[in-house]
Amino acid sequence: MNLLAPSILSADFSKLGEEIETVISAGADYIHVDVMDGHYVPNISLGPPVIKSIRQSTKSFLDVHLMITEPLRYIEAFAKAGSDMITFHQEAASDVTETIKAIKSYGIKVGLTINPNTSVSVLDPYLKDVDMILIMSVEPGFGGQSFMPSTLDKVRYLVEQRKALNLNFDIEMDGGLSFDNIEEVAKAGVNVFVMGSSIYAMEDVASVTRAYKKRLKALESTV
Numbered sequence: 178m179n180l181l182a183p184s185i186l187s188a189d190f191s192k193l194g195e196e197i198e199t200v201i202s203a204g205a206d207y208i209h210v211d212v213m214d215g216h217y218v219p220n221i222s223l224g225p226p227v228i229k230s231i232r233q234s235t236k237s238f239l240d241v242h243l244m245i246t247e248p249l250r251y252i253e254a255f256a257k258a259g260s261d262m263i264t265f266h267q268e269a270a271s272d273v274t275e276t277i278k279a280i281k282s283y284g285i286k287v288g289l290t291i292n293p294n295t296s297v298s299v300l301d302p303y304l305k306d307v308d309m310i311l312i313m314s315v316e317p318g319f320g321g322q323s324f325m326p327s328t329l330d331k332v333r334y335l336v337e338q339r340k341a342l343n344l345n346f347d348i349e350m351d352g353g354l355s356f357d358n359i360e361e362v363a364k365a366g367v368n369v370f371v372m373g374s375s376i377y378a379m380e381d382v383a384s385v386t387r388a389y390k391k392r393l394k395a396l397e398s399t400v
């Protein structure tokens with residue numbers, strides 16, 4: 178099943194609760210929250226108190242993407258703030274296995290991600306332990322960047338590995354997704370589509386969310 182995951186990075190933070198309610202009511206499957214520390218990536222976004230506020234404003238699934246150095250230090254804070262899934266960067270964690278264990282200890286889902294320049298094979302040892310792999314299709318840090326088509330080969334590799342190993346993790350893609358590329362992204366094997374500016378930068382956020390939802394549903398039958 179294809180899932181639409183609007184990323185709040187491009188939302189209007191002065192009316193965040195309203196923006197989230199709009200996309201959820203228009204059919205978004207869940208909310209992708211970008212956490213940036215100004216160290217692992219050159220941008221700072223938000224921390225556990227904001228996740229806690231979002232949690233209080235919606236029952237929707239919260240997919241929290243940590244773009245932070247040494248994520249293990251903050252798993253407890255982000256889990257207790259109300260995350261339903263925590264995704265962290267392989268490149269940013271000195272002990273990936275311990276970080277996965279820490280996330281699981283809170284009874285929530287685990288995602289693992291890599292940047293465009295990281296080889297997908299670094300994920301091999303962890304595929305059996307995660308609920309989702311996120312393939313970054315832009316350098317992490319900012320919304321509104323151009324999609325990097327070369328990252329689709331990683332998705333194809335993951336689809337093959339998943340089949341060969343009889344696993345069932347989801348494959349998410351984040352960065353530069355829009356009507357221009359979601360068909361090729363879906364055909365490569367992605368089933369969770371993070372979208373920031375192509376939703377929140379639009380005048381009518383509700384209609385564009387409904388349109389993406391419909392398109393993703395239609396694409397399910399073509400892959």
Ligand SMILES: O=C(CO)[C@@H](O)[C@H](O)COP(=O)(O)O
Pocket residue numbers: 184186187211315316317318319320321322351352353354371372373374375
């Ligand atoms: O957070 C990042 C990159 O780190 C963004 O990719 C957003 O998650 C999505 O924004 P758009 O690329 O859709 O504008």
